[in-house]
Amino acid sequence: MTGRPIFFVIRYGLILLALVIVLIPILWMGTMAFKPFPEWTTATGDLTWLPKEPTWGNFEYIFTGQTEDLLVTLDRTAERPILASLVTAVLGTAIAVIVGTLGAYAVSRFKVGNNLPLSVLQLRLFPPLAVMIPVMIMWASLGMVDTWWGLALIYGIVTLPFAFWLMKTFFDEVPIEIEEAALVEGCSRIRIFLKVTLPMVKAALASTCLFVFILNWSDYLIALLLTRKDWVTIPVYMNSLASAMGGQMYGCKAALGLIAAIPPVVFGIAIQKYLVRGLTFGALKQ
Amino acid sequence: MASIRLSNLTKRFGPFTAVAALDLLIPDKEFVALLGPSGCGKTTTMNMIAGIESVTDGQILFDDRDVKNLPSGKRDVGFVFQNYAIFTHMTVYENIAFGLRVRNVARSEIDRRVRTMAALMRLEDRLEWPSGKLSVNELQKVAIGRSAITEPAIFLLDEPLSNLDAAFRAFMRTELKHLQHQFQQTMVYVTHDQIEAMSLADRIAVMNLGVLQQYGTPAEIYNRPRNIFVANFMGSPSMNLLPCRLVSEGSALRFSFGEAGLLDVAGDSALARRARSAPSADVIFGVRPEDVEITQAGGANALKGVVFFVEPVGARTVVHLKVNGKVFKVTKEKRFKIAIGTAVGLIPPVGKCHLFDAASGDAIGAG
Numbered sequence: 052m053t054g055r056p057i058f059f060v061i062r063y064g065l066i067l068l069a070l071v072i073v074l075i076p077i078l079w080m081g082t083m084a085f086k087p088f089p090e091w092t093t094a095t096g097d098l099t100w101l102p103k104e105p106t107w108g109n110f111e112y113i114f115t116g117q118t119e120d121l122l123v124t125l126d127r128t129a130e131r132p133i134l135a136s137l138v139t140a141v142l143g144t145a146i147a148v149i150v151g152t153l154g155a156y157a158v159s160r161f162k163v164g165n166n167l168p169l170s171v172l173q174l175r176l177f178p179p180l181a182v183m184i185p186v187m188i189m190w191a192s193l194g195m196v197d198t199w200w201g202l203a204l205i206y207g208i209v210t211l212p213f214a215f216w217l218m219k220t221f222f223d224e225v226p227i228e229i230e231e232a233a234l235v236e237g238c239s240r241i242r243i244f245l246k247v248t249l250p251m252v253k254a255a256l257a258s259t260c261l262f263v264f265i266l267n268w269s270d271y272l273i274a275l276l277l278t279r280k281d282w283v284t285i286p287v288y289m290n291s292l293a294s295a296m297g298g299q300m301y302g303c304k305a306a307l308g309l310i311a312a313i314p315p316v317v318f319g320i321a322i323q324k325y326l327v328r329g330l331t332f333g334a335l336k337q
Numbered sequence: 338m339a340s341i342r343l344s345n346l347t348k349r350f351g352p353f354t355a356v357a358a359l360d361l362l363i364p365d366k367e368f369v370a371l372l373g374p375s376g377c378g379k380t381t382t383m384n385m386i387a388g389i390e391s392v393t394d395g396q397i398l399f400d401d402r403d404v405k406n407l408p409s410g411k412r413d414v415g416f417v418f419q420n421y422a423i424f425t426h427m428t429v430y431e432n433i434a435f436g437l438r439v440r441n442v443a444r445s446e447i448d449r450r451v452r453t454m455a456a457l458m459r460l461e462d463r464l465e466w467p468s469g470k471l472s473v474n475e476l477q478k479v480a481i482g483r484s485a486i487t488e489p490a491i492f493l494l495d496e497p498l499s500n501l502d503a504a505f506r507a508f509m510r511t512e513l514k515h516l517q518h519q520f521q522q523t524m525v526y527v528t529h530d531q532i533e534a535m536s537l538a539d540r541i542a543v544m545n546l547g548v549l550q551q552y553g554t555p556a557e558i559y560n561r562p563r564n565i566f567v568a569n570f571m572g573s574p575s576m577n578l579l580p581c582r583l584v585s586e587g588s589a590l591r592f593s594f595g596e597a598g599l600l601d602v603a604g605d606s607a608l609a610r611r612a613r614s615a616p617s618a619d620v621i622f623g624v625r626p627e628d629v630e631i632t633q634a635g636g637a638n639a640l641k642g643v644v645f646f647v648e649p650v651g652a653r654t655v656v657h658l659k660v661n662g663k664v665f666k667v668t669k670e671k672r673f674k675i676a677i678g679t680a681v682g683l684i685p686p687v688g689k690c691h692l693f694d695a696a697s698g699d700a701i702g703a704g
Binding site: 226228229231232233234235236237238239242247250251253 | 384387388389408409410411412414415416418419420422423424425426435436439440480483484487
């Protein structure tokens with residue numbers, strides 16, 4: 052049935068459609084980032100796909116605060132938010148993945164924490180705002196608002212459920228006999244975890260890191276509530292790229308968006324081998 | 338080297354009893370098979386010997402040392418798992434070297450022993466391969482090599498051959514036997530395959546539902562099954578079992594099979610003597626398919642049967658008959674021919690018959 056030409060056409064037509072829906076906005080952002088001011092505003096009423104006069108002006112503007120096209124100067128440039136995003140997202144990911152992996156291993160292997168897997172999800176059962184306002188009050192009273200550690204900590208906490216559940220699923224799939232075999236050979240528990248089990252799930256671990264990192268990297272709400280000035284992250288900073296005179300500065304936002312896309316893309320390419328290979332633990336014939 | 342003594346060994350998972358008060362002595366350097374259908378407690382027993390599973394009650398002694406509370410790594414046992422449990426992120430070399438590395442053996446010594454083991458297992462050209470790329474047969478060899486390299490006193494194998502293809506399984510059976518001769522280990526072998534158990538083991542422990550049914554040499558288990566379960570489980574095709582009633586006929590003893598007929602045996606025969614010790618007149622009469630004679634219908638002292646299926650299985654022919662509405666099998670030589678629907682007489686030789694109590698299933702007067 053799948054050999055009929057009509058199915059071939061429909062199949063690839065649908066794939067093409069999906070690609071178009073996904074890629075066109077990204078392409079639009081990519082070209083917009085290199086358009087000078089008159090081309091990215093609707094004021095001139097003339098929108099084109101490719102920039103007519105490609106320019107680095109948008110990048111120049113967000114990093115230096117000024118460019119010849121725009122009269123307004125920017126009071127805050129993009130380096131600081133990029134640094135803030137990197138520091139908090141990386142640390143938050145580290146917290147979530149380390150704690151989540153250890154917790155998941157304990158639950159998966161030692162029959163502890165009967166209700167833990169579900170209760171970890173509690174945080175996710177509420178609308179984010181309902182959780183974040185109390186958190187904001189707590190963080191404020193602890194002096195953790197607008198600090199890198201305060202933001203990294205809350206990132207670690209809110210993404211912990213994802214890291215925990217993903218890793219638990221993967222640990223559950225590693226046959227217990229693998230660890231028993233090591234145990235019989237006289238391996239200590241900690242050594243089994245570090246030398247046997249963890250290397251076997253490293254593909255899963257890499258995927259979990261990427262997933263959690265993207266969640267943290269693209270957060271807006273938490274950063275909006277828990278930062279003021281020093282540790283504003285890219286998404287929050289992006290929102291400030293507007294002026295009373297020029298309105299939304301789409302070109303600058305596109306430039307920033309392009310930069311913001313780099314870390315997850317690079318990370319993704321770096322671990323592509325694992326993502327593609329997925330979870331073939333192999334060697335097990337049940 | 339070590340003997341293993343299990344005494345009153347019990348394992349319960351909540352309300353479920355996996356192994357019930359098991360007593361078993363596995364002598365030093367012997368090859369013992371734990372045989373039984375799945376869920377009979379044989380793997381649980383093995384795991385308790387290895388220290389992977391905790392013990393609910395009873396003792397495990399290696400020689401005279403109680404190892405119940407000894408961690409598994411300190412028991413000096415090798416374990417081969419049914420699914421091989423190969424560390425797929427390591428090379429074949431690293432897998433085989435694993436136990437020695439854990440024991441902090443010197444690097445040169447590890448290298449020497451890994452290469453010796455690889456030669457023995459015929460894995461020399463696979464040493465640098467990532468173990469994930471091996472075939473199932475090779476994985477099994479790696480698993481055996483990895484467990485054997487530390488030369489444990491006790492070698493435990495949990496259905497090690499059940500995932501292999503038939504030809505390689507036969508090959509590995511001989512290899513295992515060789516290995517045991519070479520290392521002089523005490524081997525415990527879990528299997529549900531009676532042929533494997535019969536051909537490999539010095540002794541077989543037949544288990545069912547967590548209870549030991551019989552423990553003895555393969556010949557004892559086959560020729561003198563202690564109860565209906567063992568009789569039925571051992572042998573392929575399995576023993577024919579027919580319910581019958583014992584009636585005294587003067588000096589003779591009559592086995593009445595209802596519509597299938599009667600068997601009269603001399604009162605002073607061994608079978609009759611055994612039958613007289615039966616607790617009730619309702620017994621189960623058992624005879625192995627290969628022991629039965631097929632004759633013409635209507636003869637005296639023969640059971641009535643009708644052929645309904647003839648199954649040629651290579652070297653032999655299995656004749657399926659209906660006796661009293663029950664399936665009865667007789668194995669004959671491969672050239673044996675008989676038409677379906679033929680009514681025949683079946684003569685069980687008196688000396689090769691088994692009797693079991695219908696109520697308890699225990700063998701009657703079996704020595």
